Amino acid sequence: MDTDRYLEPDTAPTQLTQEYLMEESLEPGLHSTSPWRDSFRRFLRDKRAVGALVLLAIFILASLFLLPIYEHIGPVISERHGFVHIGPAKYHSPTYVDNLVENAPASSLHWLGTNYAGQDIFARLLAGIQVSLFVAVIVVGVMDVGLGIIFGVLAGYYGGILDTLLARFTDLIFAFPGLLFAVLVTGLFRQAALDRFGNDGPLYLVAITLGLTIWPQMARYVRGQTLSLKEQQFIEASRTIGTSSNQIILRHILPNILSLIFVAATLDISGTIINEGVLSLIGLGVQAPGSSLGLMIQESLANIPYFPMEAILPSLTLTIIVLAFSFIGDGLRDAFDPRSKD
Amino acid sequence: MTDLLTVRDLHTTFHTRAGDVPAVNGVSFTMREGETLGIVGESGSGKSVTALSIMRLLPTPPAEITGQEVLFAGQDLLEMSQDQLRALRGNKMAMIFQDPMTSLNPVFKVGFQIAESVRMHMNLGPRDSWNRAVEMLDKVGIPNAARRANDYPHEFSGGMRQRVMIAIALSCNPSLLIADEPTTALDVTIQAQILELMRALSKEFQTAVMLITHDLGVIAGMAQQVLVMYAGRLVEATDTRTLFAKPAHPYTQALLHSIPRMDDAQNERLQPITGQPPDLLKMPVGCSFAPRCPKAQARCQRETPPLVEVGAGQRAACFFPY
Numbered sequence: 001m002d003t004d005r006y007l008e009p010d011t012a013p014t015q016l017t018q019e020y021l022m023e024e025s026l027e028p029g030l031h032s033t034s035p036w037r038d039s040f041r042r043f044l045r046d047k048r049a050v051g052a053l054v055l056l057a058i059f060i061l062a063s064l065f066l067l068p069i070y071e072h073i074g075p076v077i078s079e080r081h082g083f084v085h086i087g088p089a090k091y092h093s094p095t096y097v098d099n100l101v102e103n104a105p106a107s108s109l110h111w112l113g114t115n116y117a118g119q120d121i122f123a124r125l126l127a128g129i130q131v132s133l134f135v136a137v138i139v140v141g142v143m144d145v146g147l148g149i150i151f152g153v154l155a156g157y158y159g160g161i162l163d164t165l166l167a168r169f170t171d172l173i174f175a176f177p178g179l180l181f182a183v184l185v186t187g188l189f190r191q192a193a194l195d196r197f198g199n200d201g202p203l204y205l206v207a208i209t210l211g212l213t214i215w216p217q218m219a220r221y222v223r224g225q226t227l228s229l230k231e232q233q234f235i236e237a238s239r240t241i242g243t244s245s246n247q248i249i250l251r252h253i254l255p256n257i258l259s260l261i262f263v264a265a266t267l268d269i270s271g272t273i274i275n276e277g278v279l280s281l282i283g284l285g286v287q288a289p290g291s292s293l294g295l296m297i298q299e300s301l302a303n304i305p306y307f308p309m310e311a312i313l314p315s316l317t318l319t320i321i322v323l324a325f326s327f328i329g330d331g332l333r334d335a336f337d338p339r340s341k342d
Numbered sequence: 343m344t345d346l347l348t349v350r351d352l353h354t355t356f357h358t359r360a361g362d363v364p365a366v367n368g369v370s371f372t373m374r375e376g377e378t379l380g381i382v383g384e385s386g387s388g389k390s391v392t393a394l395s396i397m398r399l400l401p402t403p404p405a406e407i408t409g410q411e412v413l414f415a416g417q418d419l420l421e422m423s424q425d426q427l428r429a430l431r432g433n434k435m436a437m438i439f440q441d442p443m444t445s446l447n448p449v450f451k452v453g454f455q456i457a458e459s460v461r462m463h464m465n466l467g468p469r470d471s472w473n474r475a476v477e478m479l480d481k482v483g484i485p486n487a488a489r490r491a492n493d494y495p496h497e498f499s500g501g502m503r504q505r506v507m508i509a510i511a512l513s514c515n516p517s518l519l520i521a522d523e524p525t526t527a528l529d530v531t532i533q534a535q536i537l538e539l540m541r542a543l544s545k546e547f548q549t550a551v552m553l554i555t556h557d558l559g560v561i562a563g564m565a566q567q568v569l570v571m572y573a574g575r576l577v578e579a580t581d582t583r584t585l586f587a588k589p590a591h592p593y594t595q596a597l598l599h600s601i602p603r604m605d606d607a608q609n610e611r612l613q614p615i616t617g618q619p620p621d622l623l624k625m626p627v628g629c630s631f632a633p634r635c636p637k638a639q640a641r642c643q644r645e646t647p648p649l650v651e652v653g654a655g656q657r658a659a660c661f662f663p664y
Binding site: 034035036232233234236237238239240241242243244251252255256 | 397399427428429430431432433436437438439440441444445446447448449450451458459462463494496507510511
């Protein structure tokens with residue numbers, strides 16, 4: 001997308017020249033920039049990615065801090081059956097069921113209304129975002145990146161039996177559709193997870209299962225990058241000054257592929273969030289009355305003709321989060337691309 | 343001067359699926375301390391593999407290094423463990439490469455990369471090793487060394503990066519520097535500067551230089567001793583003066599005829615060497631140069647000529663030298 005800028009003859013040269021002159025006017029050595037800082041500057045220039053990042057930050061902060069706050073906002077009312085006085089801590093809880101206010105429209109009491117079970121939609125949305133982000137962090141942040149780096153770098157650097165095992169395992173995973181595998185495993189072990197970890201059990205199960213299916217792809221990617229990096233002369237050069245293999249991996253290989261992993265991971269997050277949504281949608285994810293964006297969509301399905309907002313709100317939220325991660329990933333990819341050096 | 347490096351009957355074979363490739367085939371030579379030894383030969387003649395075998399930097403497998411001995415300052419490198427070798431590399435022997443553009447890690451400051459080698463081998467703290475890095479940058483002629491040490495490799499030109507590589511290589515004061523085509527990727531004026539720098543620094547640091555090149559002009563200007571390699575074998579070993587004045591091996595003669603000379607008669611055509619070097623997978627029996635040799639006789643096709651003394655300080659692997 002930003003390549004267009006370089007194709008336009010009128011704007012591109014002047015802009016580049018100006019920047020060039022500005023940099024040259026500085027004292028040499030004072031503007032020494034690391035590749036990371038360069039990339040960061042290029043990223044900041046990508047308005048779409050920065051916008052997505054801001055939006056995502058708002059979503060994350062809201063889900064983490066607005067939910068507890070929301071549970072303190074509102075009057076104390078009497079429960080509609082039983083005449084017990086309850087406060088917002090209860091009726092603004094994402095799991096509280098009040099059958100007398102099913103499908104209520106937005107009001108000062110329930111900011112975005114309630115769903116078929118009388119649960120507060122706003123609270124459920126915030127809780128759902130938390131679930132999506134939790135899955136993203138566990139699956140992509142820990143399993144995808146962690147296992148991917150460890151196995152990818154080792155297989156790429158040392159080759160041999162580990163490389164062969166990784167290749168065969170990856171082939172196996174590729175041959176078997178990831179989502180189908182996840183459906184199978186979550187379906188089989190859902191009850192066990194519920195028994196053992198309570199209502200959150202299925203969520204952990206979903207996270208681990210999705211993680212298992214996604215990391216070989218990352219490992220293969222990291223392996224490829226390691227292979228090409230290994231042949232670079234500076235690796236050989238560092239061996240000639242007596243650097244050990246461990247140090248070469250830590251000092252020379254990891255820092256050089258970290259940016260690429262970063263980009264790949266960001267793009268993986270989108271797919272993972274969608275997959276979690278799908279699993280919840282078909283009832284294999286978070287257990288009601290818990291909340292998840294996919295579960296919310298599923299719950300609204302029966303009432304779509306009458307209360308379309310109940311389906312639109314979680315769908316929109318999911319779309320925005322996924323798009324935001326994709327935009328950020330795109331922006332990072334452009335920022336780290338050595339060919340987009342300016 | 344005492345002997346610094348003695349290589350005796352070095353063989354390096356790559357085991358590949360297509361068969362065994364004898365990349366280095368029985369190479370023997372001696373280097374004295376502080377001496378500059380040139381190794382010439384065309385691509386694939388085994389120059390670089392010889393150097394990498396001496397440093398034991400080839401991955402084994404597929405490579406297999408055998409030989410009688412490779413004595414470096416009295417120690418046999420072929421007998422050493424990888425840990426012992428690591429302590430030696432960068433400290434007592436260092437190497438610089440052909441392409442300075444990819445020889446530095448793009449994500450670290452050049453000062454850090456020079457200091458890394460110092461820190462590893464000289465037991466200096468971060469501050470001292472950094473100072474040493476700046477000092478080395480200054481020595482290799484980088485202006486504003488103290489400031490430039492904070493720059494990243496992409497802020498240096500090719501010639502400057504090669505200077506940085508030389509700084510890294512010489513930072514621990516090694517007794518042997520292996521330069522694998524150090525100027526091939528640079529343009530001619532920079533080539534001259536880098537060679538001049540290497541000559542001056544090798545003198546200052548008393549470092550012996552093994553200079554690998556296919557540029558006979560570089561040899562003439564830099565080396566005291568020359569090895570000529572062809573198809574993994576040494577075909578001639580002599581001092582530089584003799585090499586240019588009285589080359590013994592037909593291959594050396596042909597090489598010299600194929601480059602232009604300033605003192606040549608006008609309008610004389612250059613004589614290319616006809617044919618191709620042999621496929622190392624299917625080495626001919628007998629002299630490997632025989633198929634292209636104008637003087638080849640029946641004996642050359644049958645027997646492999648040994649490297650023997652043909653004159654004072656001149657060895658050649660040919661039955662019919664001169």
